[in-house]
Amino acid sequence: MSNNLEYLEKQVEQLKKDGVYRTLPINEGPCDNRVSLDGKEVVNLSSNNYLGLATDKKVMEAAKQAINDYGAGTGSVRTIVGNQLLLEQLEELLAEFKREEAVTVFQSGLNCNIGAIQAIVNKGDLIVSDELNHASIIDGVRLSRADKAIYKHSDMDDLERILKEKRDDYSNVLIITDGVFSMDGDLAKLPKMVELAKKYNCLTYVDDAHGSGVLGENGRGTVDHFNLHGQVDFIIGTLSKAIGVIGGYVASKKVVKEWLLHRGRPILFSTALPPAAIGATLKSVELLMKSTKYTDNLWENAKYFKAKLDKLGFDIGKSETPITPVMVGKDALTMEFSKKLLAEGVFVSGIVFPTVPKNKGRLRCMISAAHTKKDLDFAVEKIEKVGRELNII
Numbered sequence: 001m002s003n004n005l006e007y008l009e010k011q012v013e014q015l016k017k018d019g020v021y022r023t024l025p026i027n028e029g030p031c032d033n034r035v036s037l038d039g040k041e042v043v044n045l046s047s048n049n050y051l052g053l054a055t056d057k058k059v060m061e062a063a064k065q066a067i068n069d070y071g072a073g074t075g076s077v078r079t080i081v082g083n084q085l086l087l088e089q090l091e092e093l094l095a096e097f098k099r100e101e102a103v104t105v106f107q108s109g110l111n112c113n114i115g116a117i118q119a120i121v122n123k124g125d126l127i128v129s130d131e132l133n134h135a136s137i138i139d140g141v142r143l144s145r146a147d148k149a150i151y152k153h154s155d156m157d158d159l160e161r162i163l164k165e166k167r168d169d170y171s172n173v174l175i176i177t178d179g180v181f182s183m184d185g186d187l188a189k190l191p192k193m194v195e196l197a198k199k200y201n202c203l204t205y206v207d208d209a210h211g212s213g214v215l216g217e218n219g220r221g222t223v224d225h226f227n228l229h230g231q232v233d234f235i236i237g238t239l240s241k242a243i244g245v246i247g248g249y250v251a252s253k254k255v256v257k258e259w260l261l262h263r264g265r266p267i268l269f270s271t272a273l274p275p276a277a278i279g280a281t282l283k284s285v286e287l288l289m290k291s292t293k294y295t296d297n298l299w300e301n302a303k304y305f306k307a308k309l310d311k312l313g314f315d316i317g318k319s320e321t322p323i324t325p326v327m328v329g330k331d332a333l334t335m336e337f338s339k340k341l342l343a344e345g346v347f348v349s350g351i352v353f354p355t356v357p358k359n360k361g362r363l364r365c366m367i368s369a370a371h372t373k374k375d376l377d378f379a380v381e382k383i384e385k386v387g388r389e390l391n392i393i
């Protein structure tokens with residue numbers, strides 16, 4: 001053995017010295033309202049399974065049926081023999097759900113951003129991106145050959161300043177934003193962004209990972225919430241969060257799909273999603289389209305939980321979605337809060353630098369339709385108890 005890996009040993013050592021080395025918690029069962037984490041049952045306030053569909057019996061049965069009909073794997077990329085009928089059916093249903101002309105499914109939300117962004121812009125184009133956009137957008141921007149400019153978070157004046165200054169220097173200009181920002185739960189200012197895009201002749205790209213299944217009619221997403229159908233060029237969604245399975249997609253005009261099927265690298269060079277995932281996803285979307293009970297339960301739970309924390313005197317930020325940050329401040333205090341809650345039976349991640357600015361630490365409570373009132377009452381009781389111990393309230 002050579003000593004060639006010494007540089008990694010040093011880097012890992014440094015993580016330990018900095019107190020940021022992590023071991024992964026082990027979830028011994030399904031992702032549900034309560035999870036068995038490292039042998040202990042805890043209330044789960046840390047998943048993106050907004051609607052509880054990850055463990056819905058009908059969804060699980062659909063996955064099994066898809067395996068029976070289509071096998072365990074797809075055997076190739078979509079452009080060869082991996083494009084199973086089930087996937088075509090899913091794309092059709094998603095297009096109907098999103099009320100857009102066409103949908104192109106990718107293997108994950110991350111892989112969708114990485115694949116789509118580099119396919120739709122090129123040298124001589126400019127990407128204008130919100131400073132708080134998701135890591136997968138940042139990676140997609142890096143992989144593209146376009147120039148980039150960053151505007152201050154949700155600051156439409158700053159966006160306009162950049163467009164005024166730079167629009168004429170480029171052929172295409174693509175404005176990219178998250179629909180819902182995952183750390184604070186705030187919404188992008190889409191109506192204003194669309195107006196600016198029209199004024200300056202730009203393309204728009206909205207990553208609605210945390211908005212799909214949550215906002216709009218039956219969870220159709222942020223674009224539906226703002227009634228902007230047909231006015232956003234690229235709408236990205238994940239099938240991994242509210243939908244409860246895995247995958248990402250672009251909802252768009254037909255021509256975008258035609259192009260992505262030729263130049264979306266994950267479609268050309270990575271094996272298509274397995275039938276179980278596609279079958280489960282089809283069922284999830286069907287259930288969502290049939291009934292508002294999933295989104296109704298989610299919002300009822302979120303309002304119930306937020307009202308309780310607010311009344312106790314916690315600072316719960318400016319979220320407009322079920323994402324509920326509990327502002328703590330100091331990074332070390334935030335991690336201590338999270339650790340103590342786990343000992344009390346509540347799993348909620350502490351979010352600290354570099355995910356958010358230094359000493360703007362917060363607990364990020366993710367509310368789901370799967371939670372019972374009992375789960376939420378238990379969590380609130382423990383958050384209050386530890387909050388008092390740590391002098392946060």
Ligand SMILES: *Cc1c(COP(=O)(O)O)cnc(C)c1O
Binds near residue numbers: 109110113182209
């Ligand atoms: C979670 C997330 C993704 C990644 O989605 P996966 O399907 O988990 O890969 C992409 N974009 C945003 C904004 C997200 O929040």
